[in-house]
Amino acid sequence: MSDQIERKQEQRRSTLNRRDFLRSASALAGLGLLAACAPAAQPADEAGPDAPAERTRVRYLSWWFEEGNRGETWNNFVDEFNEYQAEIEVVAENIPFDQYTTKTIVGTQSGQLDGDIVMATPELAPRLIQSDLLVPLDDVLVRNSITDLSSAHDALRKDGNLYGLDMVTVAFGILYNKDRYEEADITPASTPQEWVEVSAALTDREAQKYGFFATHLVSEPSDFWFQLEVWCMPYDGIWAEGTTPLLTSDGIIQGLKLFKQMYDVAMPQGADNPTGYRLFQNGDVAQGLYVSAAVGAFTKDAPDLYPKLRSAPIPWETNKSIARIHPMMINKDSEVVEESMEFVTYMYKPDNYRRMVEGCQDVIFAQPSAARQEYLDGLEWLKPGYFGVDYVTPFDIVGDFVYNFNEFGQIVITNFADVLNAGKSVEEAMEIAQVQAEDLAERIS
C-alpha cells in the first residue's frame, strides 16, 4: 500500500499538472513582457565610447522611387545627401501612386500625417495646407538665396507662408511616334476635329493599330481622371468655378464629346493603362496625351521608341494646357523638422535642383535661372508640343473642388463611363454628374 502511495507521489512529481503549467506559463509571459519593454541592447562594436553618433532618421515618402530614371535620380540624391553629411540619414519610402493620396488622407484623419518629408500632388497639396499639417519652407529660399521662384508657388502659400517647394511640374502635351506619322503620311493636326481625323487615319483595328490611347476604365480611377481633366482645354472649358460645378457647360460637353469621338474611332477600347502603355511602346498606338515627366521614362522602358518621339502642337486655338506642380513638404508633427529642412534645402540648392530636373528629364524649372539651354535644346521631343504653351493649373479649372479633387473626379468618370459603355449621351450623363457634384459641394462646404 505504501509502495502504491509512493509511486503515485513520484508520478505526480514527474508529470506537469495544470497548476504548474499555468504558473510556468505566467512566469514565461512575465519575462517576455519584461524583455519586450527593456531598451534594445546595443551591438558590442557600437556601444563603446568611440562609436560614431547615431544618425537622425528622416522618412521621405513619395511614389516615384521605383519610376525609371526619376526613381534612380532621387535614390542617388538620397544616397548623395547621406554621404554628404554624417548626422542625418534620409530613408526613401515608396508608396504606389494609385494609393498615395488615399493613404495620406486616411492617415491624416486617423491622427497625423505619416512621414517627415512628403511629396504631394497638385490636389493633395492644398488639402494638406488647408488642414495646417505642414511647416513653412520660406527659410529654404533664404538659405539658398533663391529669388526667382515660379509664380505657380502662389497656390502653395497660406497667410503669407510658403508650404511646398516644387520638385516636378508636369505639363500635358501630344506625344507621337514619328514613324507612325510618316508611314501614314500625315502631319500634326491644327484643330480638334483634324486631330480626330488624324487619329482615325492612324487606326486599323483589324491590324491592332491605334491612333490614340487614353485611360478610360473606372477600375483605374486616378489615371482616368488625371487624363480626362485635360479634355476641358480644347473648347476652353472649366470643370468648376468656386464651389459651382460646371459639368453641363458647353466647354465641358464639347470636350467630352471629343473624347468620345476619339474613343470610337481611334482607341483600343477596354485596354487598361499598362496595355495602352505597352501598345505605345511597341508602336501599335501612335500618339497620346502624355505629361512631360512621363517622357523621360521611355529612355529606360522603351529605348527603341524614345528617339522616335516627337510632340505635336496643341491643336486648339487657346494653346492652353494643364501644368501640374508637385511640391515637397514637411510634416508639422515630425520630430525631425530641422533635419528634414536640411534635406529640402540641399535639394533646392540651384545646382542640385538643376541636376535633379535634368536627371529626371523634366523640362519645367521652378527656378528658371537654374535651367540650362543646352539641356533643353537636346530634347528633341520638347518642341513644339511642350514649348510656348499657355499653362493653367488644376486650381484654374476645378475651382474649390481642388480640395476634393478625387471625389469630384470620381463623379465625372463614373458618369462619363456610361457614355463610353452604356450608350448614354454626354449631356444626359453630365446632367446626373452635375447634380452629384452639387451634392458634393454641399457636403464639403
Added chain:
Amino acid sequence: MNERVDADALAGRSSGRMPPPRILRRRYLLPFALALPIVLYEGLLIVYPIVQGIYGSFTRIELASSAATTWVGWDNYERMFSDPAFWKVIRVTLLFTALVIVVALTVGLLTALLFNRPFRFRPIARGMLMMPWAIPEVPVVMIFIWILSPQFGVVNILARMLPGVTQNPQWLQVPELAMGWMVLISSWKAFPFYSLVILAALQAIPQELYEAARVDGASRLQLFWHVTLPGIGSTLELLVVLAAIFSFKQFTIIFLMTGGGPSGTTETIVIRIFNTAFRFYDYSYATALGVAGFVVSLAVALVFILMQVRRTQESA
C-alpha cells in the same frame, strides 16, 4: 480520493464536506481565464470595430479636414434608403450572390460526384481540382485580365469563331458580359472548396443504402434523388450559407477587374462601401452602407442557424 470529492462538489452533490472556498473559486474561474484571450481578441478586433462602425454611421466625419465629428442621427440611413443607387447596389449584390451560389455549387456537386467514382490517376486529378482555390486572388485576376484583354486575350480567338463576331468583344466593358465574367471567375475560384466538402459528405453515405435501393430496382437518377441528395442535404445547406457569405463579401476580383463598372453593373455592396469611403471620402455614409451589409450577412447566418435548429428538432 480528493479528485472524487472535488468532482462531487463541482457537480453540486453533497458528500458532507465542501472543499475550501479558495479551491472552489479557482475552479470556477479557470474556464473564464482560459476563455479570456479569445474574448479579448474578439472584443478588440471584431466587436469594437463593429460598434465603432455603427456609431460612425450616426455621425458626419470628413476626411482630411480638422472639422470635428458631429452627430447626425439617422441622416445617413435616410439618405441611404432614399438613394436609388443603394437599391441598385443591393440588386446587383443579390444577383451576383445568387448566381455564384448556383454556379459554384452546381459545378462543385458535379465534380464531387465525378471524383467520388474510381478512375485512373484520381489522386492526381483531385489535387489538380484544388488549384483554382489554392491560387491567391490577385494572380487569378491578372491571369483573367490577360485572358479577357480585348487586344491580346486568348478568349478572343474562340469568340471570333462564332458567326457574326468580327471584332474582339469588350469582355469587361459590356455590362451583361462583365457581370457574367465576374460570376464565372468567382465561381471558378470557389468551386473546388465546395467540391471537396461535398466529396467528404458523399463518402460518408453508407454503401448499404445504395445496395438496398438497387435491390429495390432504383435507377441512377432515383439513387441520386433519394439516397445521395438526402445524404448530403445538411452539407449542401451549410455550403449554400457559406457560399452566400463568401460571394456577398467578394471584393478583390471585382475591384481589380472592373472597379464596379461598367455603369455600376458589377458594383456590389462591398465595392460601393470601398468607393464611398476611399474614393468619395464619404466615410460616414460608407459606415451606414457597411451596417446595411452587416445586417444582410447577419440575416443569412440567422437563416442557417434556424435551418440547423429545425434539422436538430426533426432528428430528435
